[in-house]
Each structure stands twice: as C-alpha cells, then as structure tokens.
Amino acid sequence: MSQAIYQIVDKLPEKNLTTRMLGALDSIVPGEWKNIVGFENTIKLVTGAKDQARIQKIGERAIALYNDKTQGYQTGLWLYQTVDSVQGLGGMASFLNKIGSSVGFLSFLQSITPSPETTQAVDFGVKLVTEIVAFCKINGIPGDGIGDFVESLADCRHEALMRMAALICVDGVLPLGPHFMDKALSMLDSSGVSGLAQNKAFGKISSMIPGGSTEKQLGYIKEGVTGVQGWMKSFVDTKQLTTESVTEKLRGVVSNVGSKADWIAAAVDVSTNYFEHTGTQTVARSLISRAAAEV
Numbered sequence: 001m002s003q004a005i006y007q008i009v010d011k012l013p014e015k016n017l018t019t020r021m022l023g024a025l026d027s028i029v030p031g032e033w034k035n036i037v038g039f040e041n042t043i044k045l046v047t048g049a050k051d052q053a054r055i056q057k058i059g060e061r062a063i064a065l066y067n068d069k070t071q072g073y074q075t076g077l078w079l080y081q082t083v084d085s086v087q088g089l090g091g092m093a094s095f096l097n098k099i100g101s102s103v104g105f106l107s108f109l110q111s112i113t114p115s116p117e118t119t120q121a122v123d124f125g126v127k128l129v130t131e132i133v134a135f136c137k138i139n140g141i142p143g144d145g146i147g148d149f150v151e152s153l154a155d156c157r158h159e160a161l162m163r164m165a166a167l168i169c170v171d172g173v174l175p176l177g178p179h180f181m182d183k184a185l186s187m188l189d190s191s192g193v194s195g196l197a198q199n200k201a202f203g204k205i206s207s208m209i210p211g212g213s214t215e216k217q218l219g220y221i222k223e224g225v226t227g228v229q230g231w232m233k234s235f236v237d238t239k240q241l242t243t244e245s246v247t248e249k250l251r252g253v254v255s256n257v258g259s260k261a262d263w264i265a266a267a268v269d270v271s272t273n274y275f276e277h278t279g280t281q282t283v284a285r286s287l288i289s290r291a292a293a294e295v
Contacts, residue, residue, distance in 0.1 A: 004063065004066075005039070005062070005063060005066040005067075005073075005077075005283070005284070005287065006039035006059065006063060008077070008280055009037070009038065009039040009042055009280060009281075009284045010037070010038055010039050012035075012037040012038075012277065012280060012281070013037070013277075014035065014037050015035075017253065017254070017271050017272055018272040018273055018274050018277050019035050019277070020253050021166070021170070021250065021253045021268060021272050021274060022035070022162060022166060022274055022277070022278070023035075024249045024250055024252070024253050025162070025165055025166055025169055025170075025249060025250075026162075027249070028165050028169070028239050028241070028249075029161050029162055029165045032157060032158055032161045032162055033158060033159060033161070033162035033278070036281060036284075039059065039284070040055060040059065042281075042284050042285070042288060043055050043058050043059055043062075043288050043292075046284075046285050046288045046289060046292075047288060047289070047292045049292070054295075057295045058288060058291045058292050058295055059288075059291075061291035061294055061295050062284075062287040062288050062290075062291035065287050065290060065291060066283075066287055071140070072136070072137030072138055072139075072140060073137075073138060073283055073286070073287055075134075075137045075208070076134040076135075076137040076138040076279070076282075076283055077279065077280060077283045079130050079133060079134040079137070079205060079208060079279075080130070080134055080275050080276050080278075080279025080280065080282075080283070081276045081279070081280075082201070082204045082205055083126065083127055083130040083201050083204070083205060083275055084273040084274075084275045084276040084279075085204070085273075085276075086200040086201045086204055117175065117176060117183070117187060118187050118190075118191050118195065120171065120175040120176055120265065121176065121183060121184045121186075121187035121188060121191070122187070122188065122191060122195055122196060122199045122202070123171060123199065123201065123269075124167070124171045124172055124176070124180070124184050124225075125184060125188050125196075125221040125222070125224070125225055126196075126199055126201045126202045126205070126221065127167055127171055127201070127275065128167065128221070128224055128225060128228065129209055129220065129221050129224050130201075130205060130275070131149075131163070131164070131167070131275075132145055132146060132149045132224050133145070133205075133208050133209060133210075134279065135148075135149050135152065136148070136149070138282070138283060138286050139286075143210075144210045144220060144223075146220075146223055146224050146227045147227070149224075149227070149228075150227045150228060150231065153228065153231045158281075158282075158285065159278040159279075159281040159282045159285065160278070160282050162278055163274065163275065163278040163279065163282070164235075165235075166274045166278075168180075168232055168235060168236065168241070169241065169246045169249075169250075170246075170250075170265065170268050170269070170272075170274070171265075171269075172184070172232070172236075173236065173241050173242070173243055173246050174243065174246050174247065174250070174261050174262075174264060174265040174268075175261065175262055175265035175266075177243055178236055178241060178242055178243065181225065181229045181232055181233060184225055185222060185225055185226065188218065188221065188222055188225070189222075192218070193214050193215050193218055196214055196217070196218050196221070197214050202217075209221075243261045244261075246261070247260075247261045247264055250264055250268060251264065253268070254267040254268055254271060
C-alpha cells in the first residue's frame with residue numbers, strides 16, 4: 001500500500017480529459033455523477049455530516065477499514081487502477097492499425113498489431129470482469145459473484161452507473177456498434193485463449209479472475225458478458241445509443257483525430273482513465289458510507 005486512501009482521493013483531478021469525457025456522457029445518466037474530489041469533501045457530500053468531530057470520526061474509521069487487508073477495499077481500488085494503467089496499450093494498437101489502414105507505406109503495421117475490433121472486444125470483456133471482481137471485493141461477496149453483480153445493476157447509482165455508461169459507450173458502442181454485446185461474445189470466441197493471453201490488462205489482473213487457467217477465465221469472462229447482456233441491451237435501447245450519437249457527444253473531447261468513431265474510441269482509450277477515476281470515487285463512497293454507519 002503506497003498511499004493512504006485520503007491522499008488518493010485528495011489527488012483526484014477536478015478537471016482533465018477524463019472528467020471532460022465523463023461530463024460529455026453525463027446527459028446519458030443525468031444527475032447521477034458529480035466529480036467529487038477531496039476526502040473530507042467526499043465525507044460531507046456522501047453523509048451530509050457538518051459537525052467536524054463527526055467528520056473526523058467517519059474519516060478515521062474509513063481509513064481503518066481501507067487499511068484492513070481482510071477487507072477488499074485495497075484490492076478493489078488496485079483493480080480499477082491496474083486495468084486503466086495498461087488500457088492505453090489497446091488504444092495505441094488501434095491507432096497503429098488505423099495508421100496502417102490510412103497510409104500505404106505503413107500498411108505493414110496491420111500485420112503486427114491486432115485488428116481494432118478484436119482488441120476492443122477483448123478489452124471490453126476484461127474491463128467488465130474487472131468491474132465484477134472489484135464489486136465482489138468491495139462488498140465482501142465470495143465466489144464468482146456474477147449473479148450478485150447482475151442483480152445489483154437494478155440499483156446501480158452514482159459513480160458506478162457513470163462508469164457502466166462509459167463502458168457501454170466508450171468500450172462498447174463507439175468501437176463495436178450498438179450490437180456490441182453480440183460482437184464481443186463472437187470475437188471472444190474467435191480470438192480464444194491466445195487472444196486473451198495476449199491482452200496486457202488481462203495479464204496484470206489475471207490472478208484475481210476466477211478460474212485458475214486462462215481457458216476457464218475466458219469462460220468466466222464470457223459468462224460475465226452474457227450475464228449483463230440483457231441489462232446493457234436495455235440500457236442502449238432506452239437511451240437510444242448509436243455509434244453516431246456517442247461520437248457526437250465525444251467529438252469535442254479529443255481533438256485532431258478526425259470524426260470517425262473508431263479513431264475517437266482509440267484516442268479516448270489512450271488518453272483517459274475513467275475506470276480508475278470513478279473507481280476511486282466508488283471505493284471512497286463505499287468506505288465512507290460504511291464508516292458513517294459504524295461510528
């Protein structure tokens with residue numbers, strides 16, 4: 001544990017490319033996400049506490065809970081941080097492939113970089129499973145937790161809902177189209193164990209994914225995607241999300257990459273860390289809510 005939780009929350013940026021991207025998607029889940037930064041400020045906003053002595057007690061209890069390694073808070077935050085720390089590699093692979101597609105003398109790059117859709121499909125599956133495993137760790141849920149996670153989606157709020165909306169838009173609809181769930185499952189099948197094993201994010205977090213072998217972990221990822229399929233399809237339909245509508249929302253966030261959806265998806269992948277940002281806020285909210293109930 002390199003940093004205290006209060007330091008991590010205090011260092012959350014008030015404004016950067018990630019917050020701009022999340023702000024651009026805010027209209028999809030209006031009123032759900034606010035960029036809460038600062039540990040004490042988070043305590044006040046989450047609990048409504050105004051008395052400084054109570055704020056202090058809540059903060060101390062939240063810090064103690066986070067530091068207790070028998071709890072899953074540190075692991076949950078590590079998962080959010082880690083999957084984002086390598087996600088830019090997938091975006092860079094897509095960029096290289098796009099360069100190969102657009103510039104003749106660089107066409108050889110297509111032979112050494114994954115196709116963007118395959119890369120994005122595997123990235124989507126790994127990110128979704130990161131969310132499921134982090135949810136289980138933070139909430140102390142044993143086992144694979146897919147059923148518990150799917151049930152929780154009905155009550156998904158705040159940073160967690162914003163993160164799911166971003167996952168759907170940025171890692172689903174934008175690179176793969178509105179039917180991204182079917183495409184992701186198909187591509188996870190076709191890329192197989194070797195495709196998953198080559199994914200950098202999977203390599204970093206594989207020890208946390210249930211299964212014990214890459215083959216079984218691939219099965220777990222596909223089970224997770226299948227489990228959320230109904231909820232995500234309903235979300236896309238209800239919000240009337242299309243590649244064009246998501247592209248329009250994000251066009252102003254990343255400049256100088258043109259207006260094509262796959263270029264924007266790759267640029268966002270390279271330049272933002274929405275899983276880490278909102279994941280930190282989720283962990284802080286969970287810690288503080290529990291601490292407030294215990295003091």
